[in-house]
Amino acid sequence: MARRRKTLLELAEACAVPTRWACRSGVCHTCDTPLLAGTTTYDPGPLEPPSAGRTLVCRARPETDVVLDQ
Numbered sequence: 001m002a003r004r005r006k007t008l009l010e011l012a013e014a015c016a017v018p019t020r021w022a023c024r025s026g027v028c029h030t031c032d033t034p035l036l037a038g039t040t041t042y043d044p045g046p047l048e049p050p051s052a053g054r055t056l057v058c059r060a061r062p063e064t065d066v067v068l069d070q
């Protein structure tokens with residue numbers, strides 16, 4: 001069985017990186033964060049995707065190394 005990658009929010013919390021979030025389910029967009037480099041995927045996807053160049057860290061799972069802005 002393939003191991004599922006953690007979300008960016010779970011990874012940030014594991015490393016004590018401060019983040020913004022509210023619903024953790026891809027609805028509120030409180031966690032909408034600029035994605036400066038790398039790619040992410042959603043599984044399951046958010047209700048509405050973020051705009052280009054941004055990611056919802058509560059649902060996004062990294063596909064590559066990523067660089068996020070605050």
Ligand code: FES
Nearest residue numbers: 022024026029058
């Ligand atoms: S915390 Fe609500 S969309 Fe991510």
